[in-house]
Amino acid sequence: MNNVKGYISKKKEGTSLYEELHLEALEIIQKLSSEVWTDFNEHDPGVTILESIVYTITELAHKTLSPIQDILIKSRGQELHSGDNGFFVASDILTTGPITFYDYRKIWIDQISNVKNVWIYPIEDCPGEVDNIKGLLRVFIGKFKYKSDPQEESDDNKRIIQEILTTYNTNRNLCEDIYNIEIYKPLRLAMGLNIKLSNSVNGEEILAKVFNQVNDYMVSNVNYYSLWELQRKDTPINKIFNGPNLLDGFILDEDLKDPLEEIVISDVMKIITQIPGIVSVNDFYFQYKDPDTGDMIQIRDRFKVPKNTRVIATFPKSDKEIVFENSNTFFQPDLNETKKQFSLIRALSYGGFKEASSSLNKISIPPGNHLDMTSYFPIRKQLPELYGIGDRGISGQATDLRKAQVKQLQAYLMPFDQLMVNFLTQLSNIHTLYDVNDNNHASYFTKELPDTEELIDLIKPVNGEYELTKWKETLNDINNRFDNKALKRLSEVANHLLSRFNETFQTYALRKINSSSYGEVLMNEEFDKKLLTSKRQLVREYASISYGRARSFNYHQPEEGEKNQFIPGILRKLAILMDIDDFKIKSLIKGFEDSEIEIHPVTLNIEVVIDAINISQEDLEIIKIEDVTIDEVIKDDLYKVMHYMGDKETLLQDTLKYGVIADNYEIKKSEKEDLYYIFYKKANQEANIVHLSKTQEEAVTAIQKAVAYLVNINQKSEGFFMIEHLLLLPPYKEAYFGFQIDFSLLPSIGLNLKLTHKVWAPCQERNETITTFVNQLLLGQLQYSVIHKKDNYSLEISSSGEDGQEGEVLMVSENQYTSEEALNKDIELLKGLNTVVDEEQLGTIIKCYVNYAAGKAPIDESFFSFQASFIAPSWPVRFQNENFKTMFKNTVYEQFPIHIKYGIYWLDYEDLKTFETSYFKWLEQLSSKSEEDTQKDLAYELITILQKLIEQQDET
Structure with missing residues (x-):
């Protein structure tokens, strides 16, 4: 607090800790011993001893009030790191792996060169796609620079796409995957500009700024912010670090703009007029060469940006289209000088945009001072030399009685000194109490007095020798006798650390389950130790678990060996909460x-x-x-x-x-x-x-x-397995996808007709076929053909052709008609559907399927949308316990993303053996992608197993 008086206030008598303790102790002594002790003045030996004890306690209290970083660094014996004692720096504990589309856009912009902006859309939100499989993403990329050489441009595009995939697969969310990546093609626009400049400005510098601002209008720069900039704006720390760890600073969500859909010339002119030094814009337009006709087309009002196109304002090759007015004179700029100024602006922009070094954007741990917390000056050495118990001892001429009295006083003070030393030892071991990396099971600590050698006569047996090591053992035995509830205290410390993250362990439920499962074999102290280890593990790994809580494994590059494998954060946390030891994705059968x-x-x-x-x-x-x-x-x-x-x-x-x-x-x-x-x-x-x-x-x-x-x-x-249904899909760009439309599901139209695809097709092509069919059905543009084979008739539906050409066959009827008249009747009903149904109604009767091989039943695509399955063995004793199964189910419900549907299935030995055989073979093929047919067959085996389990669970 600021001292507004301008001087230091005098401390009131009796307000210090020493004085408070001294007065309180005297008051207690007077009450307890007033009948036998009447002299409580300073010269009294009892008061002198009291003063020394109070002084020592005051010194201990002073050390206790030291900054926590000083206490911890002394206790640890070295500098502090993030995660020590369950305390993490903000960049470790507040950040998360990419979860939202904004998060993915940030890491791609941050980590991949020549990427100016990225846009992500769910496949169902893209034109021409169908709302059938959830979790597939389409990615569109806008680049900084486009190469003029076609081969260099192709190589750069391949590099960017591969790096996008690699970064995504390392950070892929559960039950999601990339469907397609597309780099926007450039459309280069030449500027025509006539502006009036104010006096004392550099025209070339102004023109460079115009080019920079106009290009940012096309695709705005994504700015980076340093930690101190955001703190200066009073941005809360939890908001600053909310998102993935970036290499070059922080990106705000609001700076991630949507792609430009339309160029409005008046908007561009407003941007230009705001540049200092420009008085007015007399004329402005864009022009570009039509790729089909070669004609130059001017844009003076509005221009709809073509689909998947990145518009770029090109640097002019000639100064004819650029006119400056100044003091009623007209002139063209020096383009060479303008280019230098433009390059400088871009370099400064890119540098500022990458200037926020990661080392400057972390909140550091206070360094702490290496204070000697355990140093202790014994009480007996604080007393006057007259007492004979200090370093100089008693006179050799003293009587035996006097010598015995000195020994008695030393022995009397020894427990006081030991208590003080124990307190300091406890303080210096506070790091051990909170150390989640340690398997220590002690909560009380002791240490021999610094002058124990001088007191050896007090502790050795009569007429016998005594070693200091034996005294250490004695102290430890006494300490352990009092530390008989260490596991309980350490568990409470672990609970405290977990509560900081709003986490709790179901200790009582786990104890009951273990008791009913194992009897007394794993109970009492053994169970408490095991549970304490699990609590410490959760605290120790909490930063990585929370960062990757929604992240799945990278099936493109699986880690070699069990020790190196990445376990999704949610699975690691689930295993720890259920007290499952050494959880890994491994064969439980093996x-x-x-x-x-x-x-x-x-x-x-x-x-x-x-x-x-x-x-x-x-x-x-x-x-x-x-x-x-x-x-x-x-x-x-x-x-x-x-x-x-x-x-x-x-x-x-x-x-x-x-x-x-x-x-x-x-x-x-x-x-x-x-x-x-x-x-x-x-x-x-x-x-x-x-x-x-x-x-x-x-x-x-x-x-x-x-x-x-x-x-x-x-x-x-x-143990258990978690399998994401989406990963069982065959390659999206291969011909495994089809659909069916069942008009009988709309009884009001009176049409009992089922239509199916003509051929299996790639996913995007199939979706485009559905979109074409629905749009042209509602517009009445479809073409219908009657196919006659033997004694049956069937229907073939084609899209409308262009310029009198026949359209593409879209669908065929599953129904077989015995007469042409009956078929023509249904055709007439189809032609009139545009007046009785709409697009939404048609969407409810369309079913999409995946075909794995001839002779195998197609799989409804709803099976793959945000669904996962947990597979666990039914034979371990705890897994047979119904309470454990309920607890496992509830824990999955609490931890698993709410938008993902899941099932939990308990398999006996033989069934799990069958599952594992297919699962590990499929996993190996999924990562290698060497044999597509084998991978597809193994995926189908797993789907068959999962569908059977789902069906059995639904029946019960």
Whole structure:
């Protein structure tokens, strides 16, 4: 606060922390010991000790009030980085990967050279396209410069398109993909200009500014802003960093203009008149050469910009069309000088537009000072030398009583000093408490006194030696005894960090699910440690998870190896929230197979065929056999095996579910022989003998091994897959797309007719066919032909031809007519439809399909629009738990983008094995794109699996 008095106010007596503590302590002492202690003056030894303790506490409080960066940097031992202790810089935690069209436009403009502006449209919003597949995008690019050499222009266009694709695939959103990329063609316009200039201006410089402003009118520059510029405008930090990380500063959404659709000469003239130094515009026009006739065409009013065209004001080759008026004189500019000025303006514009270095656009972490937080001056050394407990000690001539009193006082003060040192140690370990990269499970910290060696006589046993290391162990043991709730405290710290991001862990629900799934095997401290690790992982990865929360994987360049693969942020977060360990896109079947578990039939000597599970585990195998009388052959096997009973269909799931519960096992000693039988019982079934041991210790060990191994198998089998339906589409530019129109769905028109495409076609061509059919049907321009084959008649519909030529065949009827009269009747109804239906009604009866191969059923394109499927194994014990399934479903609902429809399907071992076989082969083909037919066949296999799962779920 500013001192308006102009002088420093005198501190009032009793307002300092030292004075407050001292007065409060004296008041307490007087209340507690007034009957035996009456002298509370400064010369009293008790008051002297009190003053030293209060002073020490005041010093500790002063260190506690140090700036947090000083405390953390001392605690960490090195400089601070973004993410330390769950604290991230704004550029890491507030930014997101590209989500909106504005975001994609920004990263393309920022990262790809010679791209002046980019426009993105959903395929259904583009002329000639059909509203059938959601998530496909069309991209249009306007360039800075167009090459005059055709080959150079072609090479530059290929480069830009490839870089657009590469950048997009690295940042692709879930269930979206690029349909087409098109670079606007240039239309060069020559300017005619007659302007009046004010005195004392440079005509060539003015003309350069005119060219610059007019070109910006055609396609405006996208400006970059530095952090300090936006802060000076009082732009909130969360708005500044809202969007993707850019290399050269910040781009505002409002600067991303739509493409110019029409040139209005009066608007251009207004822009020119605003340039300082121009008095008036006497005449202005554009002219260009017609590509068909070669004639020069002038634009003096309005000009509709041709589709997918970038208009450019070209630099004049001659000064004949440029006239300046100044002081009633007329002259032409020096074009060479104008070109220099224009180049300078463009260079400055481009430089300012790229001048905002990324290093200057980040909010840095306060550096902090390396203060010595742990330095401590013991209380006993603060007291007067007369006490004999300081560095100089007591006189050698002192009596034994006096020496004993000194030792007593040292021993009395030692706990006080230890408490102070413990406090400073706790303060210096605050980074450890909040360290999400550490597996530390301690919440209290201790350290020996700095002068412990001088106090060795107080802590060593009588007539014995004592080492300092032993004292350290003693202190740690005492500390650990008080730190018995460390996991709870550390979990609360993690909860605090998560709350900063408005995140919570369903701790209670997960605890209940684990308890009912594993019994006491993974409960209590083990469960708390596991959950704490998951919480810390979420905090540690929160910046990358939030940045890529809507981002999917790059199927064009999949990362090599499990360690390097990119997991979409939403899937990583989902796995952490569900406490799924080491989540990766990997084969869950392989993990089970690598466990050396085998499921197979076994024939016993009693000629009973049963199913068996074999699990190799050191000297113990786990095997399931029939519950029969134990003869000598089986008895020999039971010394080294565990056997579980069950039906073949449920054997795996039952063993993993009930075999991990220690309470399901019971050890009984045989009365006839010195053997120990292990009985195993699962729900609602009688107990069977699963193992024989010669000692009770061996039986206990066998149970522990079996339970631990089955727990490990359960955890390794946990995981899930997420497949985006859009990626199962065949190449858009190949002939796999068709459609059908069913007029029977509009009963009011009385036309029971189904029309289908003539041939399968590329997606865009098919969509254009639909658009042509609908437009010409409503305009009454279609041509109808009757096709007679054998005894049947069918309908063929063509578009209207140009200049008397026959049109293109658009559709044929699926209906077969027995008479020409019946067909002609439907033709007449078709011709009159333009008076009874509109475009919207026709859109409701059009169905688009994808054809994967002859003989395979076409797939309705609605299957691919913003849809995804989650596939998970049904056999891990937690995944069998209905509460876990509900929790998984709710978590997906909370985290998954609201516009994407999804299904969750739980597959048994054999079904998941079938899915994985097709999935990983398809994924490999998708990335390599080497065998289109193989990829298409594998995609169809997956579609068939998913459709079956969807159908089964709908039935239930």
